[in-house]
Amino acid sequence: MEEDAPSLNRHEKQFLLDQLETLGLGHKSMHYHKIWAVQEGNKFQNRIKDYIQQDLLALVVNFVDILAHKSSQMEVLKEMVPDESGYRTAVRSWLEHSWLLQVLKRLSENGWSVIITSDHGSIRVQNDVMVAADRNASSGVRYKFGRNLNTNEKNALIIKEPGHYRLPVFGPQPSYIIAKDENYFVYPNEAHKYQKKFKNSFQHGGISMEEMMVPVAVMKGRG
Template sequence: VDIVNDYVLPALQEENTPVFFFVIDCLRFDQWLVMEKLLADDFKIDKTFYYGILPSATSYSRNSLFAGLYPSEIEQYYPDLWYGNDEDENSMNKYEKDLLQLQLERKRINLRNELKFVKVIDPEYGRNFEHNIRSYRNTHLTAVVINFLDMIAHGRSDSDLLKEIAPDEPAYRSLTNSWFSHSYLITTFKAIAAMGKAKVIITTDHGSIRALRGAKVLGDREASSNLRFKYGRNLKVDDKHAVFIKDPADYKLPRRGVTVNYIIAKEDYYFVYPTDYHKYLSYYKDTFQHGGISLEEMIVPVITMEPK
């Protein structure tokens, strides 16, 4: 919630310096440490950490990151920008540029020129952005969302080949290293370094956890389908496996109705309904998930880089 205020806004005060704000979806801190080594020759790198918000899911955390507000505050002040179905991350995150623009206006930040907002959803789009990166050197603030790591995390759930390539955390870091070292993103960063004068801020909305233990959950048919957090009526789960949120306002979450509660999975648990329990227990075991409470999901790196 404070990252734009604490890191991006101060960078904007520097004269004639383009600021690039990268949000790499689903970036774990250990993955960043792997990526950082490949940039050390080109940039002076400073890193710190924040706690992300709960639930550690894109539809909540990324909107809050750009808005500089908690989910309940976004719903309160900008209901038109919060409305949507958060089963679908695309529909819930289509107003990110608007939320960032509104935060800049609230903080009375006057950009030298128009805010540029780029969302990279596939490698081809990423390569186009990389080819055009020099055209952004006079833009005061360019915000960039990179979705690829989130796609790796979700893709591993459905791909036996990816599971074989990345069977555990060290292999997952190795896969990240392999992707980054050959990606449009590293060449984009190197092109920014070649500009000489620029500031790059990198962060994420949440990390991910390797889900290994199932937690049986009861709820009505209207309950959300997420594996690491749910909201709905009459939700029941063992409190050893999850945090039960009776009053969403305590966690600055939207109320969604008088009788609607939230549950958020702890540690490496994932929620499974009793129907076809063993089928789904097996299907989702050993997949990378997010939305819950764990250090891997909630410790958010914030990196500031300047060309050497």
């Protein structure tokens, strides 16, 4: 019941290039790099001297997102990340021993300014909400799109006309449902299975301050 993240975000580099052109910065050199695994991060760290020759370095690190998703799939992670405090502790421990911290130190030494942000936050979900949908509906637990989706409007925003929200339209009779608060979606015929899997897990894609308000930190290099 999760979206295919790589396919949904496969145009990030092109969007960034387009934005640079729009801002009159198309002449600037840029390197975009997305990292999914520690081996890729180590390789990036080993080649940082090549990348710092660019005017702009765009780095997407997926560890925090992966930790949230995998915590609903692996019992050992459920024990390590049982709540928000455990989540923060796990992320901090990873950062302190990661290739990313070494990269940030190297950028600082070379006088770079670094902006750290996120495309979304996450929330620990608590309450299962029944949803009616056909088999072609998307699989997310905090939001879904497809034909004739329905649920209790007390628990979710129901969108029957996506164009009013500037959302893409997929096929005839398109609709979206987006979970509010700490709710997550389950189907009646598999409710118990997904209650056990997703309750107390960290998810994103819904309507909450934790998901929709993102931090922005600007750090100045010491070099």
